[in-house]
Amino acid sequence: xxxxxxTTVLIFGASGDLTSxxxxxxxxxxxxxxxxxxxxxxxGVARRPKSHHEFRTEMRDTxxxxxxxxxxxxxxxDVFAQQLFYQQLDITNPDEYxxxxxxxxxxxxxxxxxxxxxxxxxxxxxPDLIAPAVEGLSTSGxxxxxxxxxxxxVVVEKPFGRxxxxxxxxxxxxxxxxxxxxxxxxxxxxxxxxxxxxxxFRFGNAIFEPLLNRNxxxxxxxxxxxxxxxxxxxxxxxxxxGAMRDVLQNHVLQLLCLIAMDPPSLxxxxxxxxxxxxxxxxxxxxxxGPVGNWAIRGxxxxxxxxxxxxxxxxxxxRVNPNSNRETYVAMRVALDNWRWAGVxxxxxxxxxxxxxxxxxxxxxxxxxxxxxxxxxCDGDLCDLVETRPNTLILRIQPQEAIxxxxxxxRPGMNYQVQPVxxxxxxGDHFTAQLPEAYERLLLDVMRGDSTLFTRSDELEAAWxxxxxxxxxxxSSNSVPDLYPAGTWGPTSADRLISxxxxxxxxxx
Ligand code: BG6
Numbered sequence: 001x002x003x004x005x006x007t008t009v010l011i012f013g014a015s016g017d018l019t020s021x022x023x024x025x026x027x028x029x030x031x032x033x034x035x036x037x038x039x040x041x042x043x044g045v046a047r048r049p050k051s052h053h054e055f056r057t058e059m060r061d062t063x064x065x066x067x068x069x070x071x072x073x074x075x076x077x078d079v080f081a082q083q084l085f086y087q088q089l090d091i092t093n094p095d096e097y098x099x100x101x102x103x104x105x106x107x108x109x110x111x112x113x114x115x116x117x118x119x120x121x122x123x124x125x126x127p128d129l130i131a132p133a134v135e136g137l138s139t140s141g142x143x144x145x146x147x148x149x150x151x152x153x154v155v156v157e158k159p160f161g162r163x164x165x166x167x168x169x170x171x172x173x174x175x176x177x178x179x180x181x182x183x184x185x186x187x188x189x190x191x192x193x194x195x196x197x198x199x200x201f202r203f204g205n206a207i208f209e210p211l212l213n214r215n216x217x218x219x220x221x222x223x224x225x226x227x228x229x230x231x232x233x234x235x236x237x238x239x240x241x242g243a244m245r246d247v248l249q250n251h252v253l254q255l256l257c258l259i260a261m262d263p264p265s266l267x268x269x270x271x272x273x274x275x276x277x278x279x280x281x282x283x284x285x286x287x288x289g290p291v292g293n294w295a296i297r298g299x300x301x302x303x304x305x306x307x308x309x310x311x312x313x314x315x316x317x318r319v320n321p322n323s324n325r326e327t328y329v330a331m332r333v334a335l336d337n338w339r340w341a342g343v344x345x346x347x348x349x350x351x352x353x354x355x356x357x358x359x360x361x362x363x364x365x366x367x368x369x370x371x372x373x374x375x376x377c378d379g380d381l382c383d384l385v386e387t388r389p390n391t392l393i394l395r396i397q398p399q400e401a402i403x404x405x406x407x408x409x410r411p412g413m414n415y416q417v418q419p420v421x422x423x424x425x426x427g428d429h430f431t432a433q434l435p436e437a438y439e440r441l442l443l444d445v446m447r448g449d450s451t452l453f454t455r456s457d458e459l460e461a462a463w464x465x466x467x468x469x470x471x472x473x474x475s476s477n478s479v480p481d482l483y484p485a486g487t488w489g490p491t492s493a494d495r496l497i498s499x500x501x502x503x504x505x506x507x508x
Pocket of ligand 1: 226246247358
């Protein structure tokens with residue numbers, strides 16, 4: 001495999017937000033940690049003419065502003081800046097790719113990259129530019145022949161289409177010139193340390209895995225909640241997308257795959273993705289009948305988030321004032337397989353919820369016989385209630401943690417049960433800062449490891465599941481259920497879960 005030291009990274013869409021906010025900071029951190037050799041060039045590619053110096057200054061200003069004066073290491077930046085270059089290109093103009101190719105070769109010889117240097121083309125562009133970019137790379141001879149396919153890897157950012165058929169069109173456009181192994185579809189959730197730890201927690205320990213099945217689990221809740229609304233100019237994009245396409249179809253379903261998949265025979269990309277694929281193939285609506293029986297969409301109205309007034313979605317900048325776009329989705333789904341038959345999975349994601357929180361909560365079944373009474377106190381007021389079931393919570397962010405709730409004897413002369421929890425917090429055990437998702441993912445592309453990237457069949461299976469729901473919402477005259485900003489979503493979503501005698505978690 002070609003080592004990271006022989007890699008050139010071309011970022012198409014270098015004037016965009018993603019480049020300055022995520023990609024350049026991630027590459028800078030990799031350089032600081034010596035992952036990026038001095039023979040690796042990072043080339044920003046965008047439409048406007050700009051000198052290398054101007055690009056470096058722009059990037060430095062953004063990274064410095066983001067990190068703050070104290071945390072910004074100017075000396076380390078100067079080292080990294082030596083490897084940072086800029087090339088003007090109109091992605092839609094095939095005639096300009098010959099110049100791009102020559103400039104890349106010049107830069108590669110300048111940094112001393114070898115002839116077998118691999119190139120990564122990161123398409124941080126709008127989806128409509130993906131096909132022209134790949135065409136341009138092809139006509140300029142920048143796509144290597146099949147036998148040396150690993151010398152070019154193309155990274156694609158979501159959205160990967162907006163429904164099943166557009167996702168299939170995108171796959172066809174990419175596969176016209178590229179092999180599947182050259183395509184790296186980024187879902188940044190898979191780069192998060194705590195998401196990767198799901199597999200290690202499950203398959204690197206012997207005691208939890210035997211419990212994760214229909215015999216012991218009552219239900220599983222997966223939550224991706226955000227307190228943010230439409231910051232910056234985001235409303236324009238979001239109003240064409242919505243919570244289902246933006247987060248549920250990708251991040252939430254990936255979390256579902258990781259928590260529900262069977263152990264892979266090998267800890268390799270293909271085996272892991274094969275197991276995830278089986279989960280998506282087994283995915284079904286959690287209840288029979290119309291979509292409304294198992295999927296709820298919501299939209300935030302005005303409210304208070306963290307004590308601050310928040311606008312209604314329809315009043316946000318660049319959002320259609322009559323928009324019916326969903327900012328919240330909740331679903332009850334099921335997995336028709338041996339392990340999970342009969343276990344409900346509750347999925348939800350939303351903007352303008354009370355806080356940012358991503359977690360997977362596995363609620364176990366109650367003991368077969370309730371021998372003890374449970375005391376729960378609110379201040380001095382204590383009451384006897386039903387026993388709380390054991391819950392295992394994998395908190396992905398923030399305050400990354402794993403916690404197991406169980407019952408103990410409340411000290412005293414009677415057998416009274418009190419729920420307590422055993423907590424592992426990353427911050428208590430590891431002093432090193434958790435790497436940013438993009439650091440890990442960029443490094444993996446450089447290493448040629450596609451384990452944490454979405455394969456085309458996974459993508460299609462996810463779209464196959466959500467597209468009928470989107471079509472049903474878009475073809476009906478129904479409107480999303482409103483919820484005040486700063487709450488856990490519309491009350492209609494409670495119906496999905498209350499049938500199982502449970503409640504959505506509302507962690508404080
Ligand atoms: C992105 C979505 O993919 O994920 C955003 O487009 C969302 O709308 C973001 O805010 C959430 O990611 P994170 O890492 O902040 O949880």
